[in-house]
Amino acid sequence: MLSVVPTPITVRVPAKVNLHLSVGDARPDGYHELVTVFQALSLTDEVTVQTADEPGIEVHGEGADSVPTGPSNLAWTAVRLLAEHSGRDPEEPGVRLSIRKGIPVAGGMAGGSADAAAALLALNTLWRLEIGRDELSDIAAKIGSDVPFSLQGGTALGTGRGERLVPVLARHTFHWVIALDRRGLETPGVYGELDRLRGDTGPHGVGEVEPLLEALASGDPRQLALLLGNDLQSAAVSLRPNLRRTLRAGVEAGALAGIVSGSGPTCAFLCTDNDAAVRVAAELSGAGVCRTVRVAQGPVPGARIVSDERADRPTPPQVHA
Numbered sequence: 371m372l373s374v375v376p377t378p379i380t381v382r383v384p385a386k387v388n389l390h391l392s393v394g395d396a397r398p399d400g401y402h403e404l405v406t407v408f409q410a411l412s413l414t415d416e417v418t419v420q421t422a423d424e425p426g427i428e429v430h431g432e433g434a435d436s437v438p439t440g441p442s443n444l445a446w447t448a449v450r451l452l453a454e455h456s457g458r459d460p461e462e463p464g465v466r467l468s469i470r471k472g473i474p475v476a477g478g479m480a481g482g483s484a485d486a487a488a489a490l491l492a493l494n495t496l497w498r499l500e501i502g503r504d505e506l507s508d509i510a511a512k513i514g515s516d517v518p519f520s521l522q523g524g525t526a527l528g529t530g531r532g533e534r535l536v537p538v539l540a541r542h543t544f545h546w547v548i549a550l551d552r553r554g555l556e557t558p559g560v561y562g563e564l565d566r567l568r569g570d571t572g573p574h575g576v577g578e579v580e581p582l583l584e585a586l587a588s589g590d591p592r593q594l595a596l597l598l599g600n601d602l603q604s605a606a607v608s609l610r611p612n613l614r615r616t617l618r619a620g621v622e623a624g625a626l627a628g629i630v631s632g633s634g635p636t637c638a639f640l641c642t643d644n645d646a647a648v649r650v651a652a653e654l655s656g657a658g659v660c661r662t663v664r665v666a667q668g669p670v671p672g673a674r675i676v677s678d679e680r681a682d683r684p685t686p687p688q689v690h691a
């Protein structure tokens with residue numbers, strides 16, 4: 371009898387920026403209680419899954435050298451969890467993954483989480499599991515706090531450790547310039563630095579989220595710019611003091627506001643429109659304060675199946691500093 375090998379499945383998945391990140395106390399499980407607003411941006415990774423006798427992962431694109439290809443790759447955690455969930459042998463899942471990175475590695479833009487979300491969605495299709503979005507999101511949360519948002523995309527309010535999501539209305543498209551630093555920062559270290567900086571004084575930070583939600587609904591980037599806030603920014607800047615210069619340079623170049631993305635070190639600058647973003651990107655890259663600059667828009671959809679063809683993929687706009 372002839373056995374049919376399923377067609378490879380490719381999923382495109384976005385980066386995120388936290389427009390608001392309010393960090394509460396550390397919980398007994400080591401995680402911090404968050405109130406955050408995520409926005410998915412048009413910097414994307416692509417993950418292709420295919421049936422194979424030899425399991426494994428290959429990683430291509432910028433920063434690929436610093437991404438693990440073994441079991442510590444978050445996309446592989448997704449493979450193992452979904453195999454277990456569907457009664458397969460997690461040690462012999464019979465799949466190969468190919469990851470094409472467009473999201474900066476260890477940049478505070480949830481690149482690893484994005485690949486895990488993409489792997490979940492792709493395998494759900496490859497293995498014909500027909501698991502619904504809600505159940506897939508529960509599995510995603512077991513991999514990491516940011517993984518459910520990578521599945522969902524758009525703009526969303528996150529609570530708990532960031533995994534409990536409610537979609538948020540964001541009118542119009544916002545235009546961003548993304549400044550990548552020369553080296554990444556590890557998330558646990560940045561949370562640890564925030565705890566250290568806070569000492570005994572406890573949480574006090576970016577405040578209430580409601581005004582930002584109103585600005586998103588109004589679609590006015592000037593209003594939104596005034597309300598961007600990230601409690602992890604002081605910790606990221608403390609670990610990487612050069613970020614202060616990057617943040618200043620973006621605003622001097624004409625951005626409405628700049629913010630460290632999540633745990634950093636990537637900085638995200640909100641601009642009035644696309645033309646302004648292109649001008650800010652060019653000026654910022656000339657200022658020599660970062661490794662690379664990109665232009666991005668948000669919100670964009672979460673993980674979605676594109677096709678099995680990789681040809682003719684547009685490259686994201688890039689300006690090298």
Ligand SMILES: C[C@@](CO)(OP(=O)(O)O)[C@H](O)COP(=O)(O)OP(=O)(O)OC[C@H]1O[C@@H](n2ccc(N)nc2=O)[C@H](O)[C@@H]1O
Pocket residue numbers: 388391400401402403404406477478479480481483513514515516517530531532557558561631632633634
């Ligand atoms: C800071 C944020 C903001 O969105 O993103 P990144 O900047 O990493 O992209 C997230 O909270 C990162 O989420 P994620 O990267 O999925 O973290 P996880 O794998 O769940 O946790 C990694 C580690 O980060 C710390 N952590 C994470 C989430 C949270 N609410 N409190 C924490 O203290 C813990 O030390 C934990 O062990």
Ligand SMILES: Nc1ncnc2c1ncn2[C@@H]1O[C@H](COP(=O)(O)OP(=O)(O)O)[C@@H](O)[C@H]1O
Pocket residue numbers: 436437438442443444445469474475476477478479480481482483485486554555557632633634
């Ligand atoms: N698929 C993946 N892509 C990128 N990094 C990954 C991946 N899987 C595991 N990692 C590890 O996770 C760390 C954090 O990477 P990433 O998710 O890109 O950043 P962040 O947590 O700052 O958003 C990296 O240092 C890398 O070693």
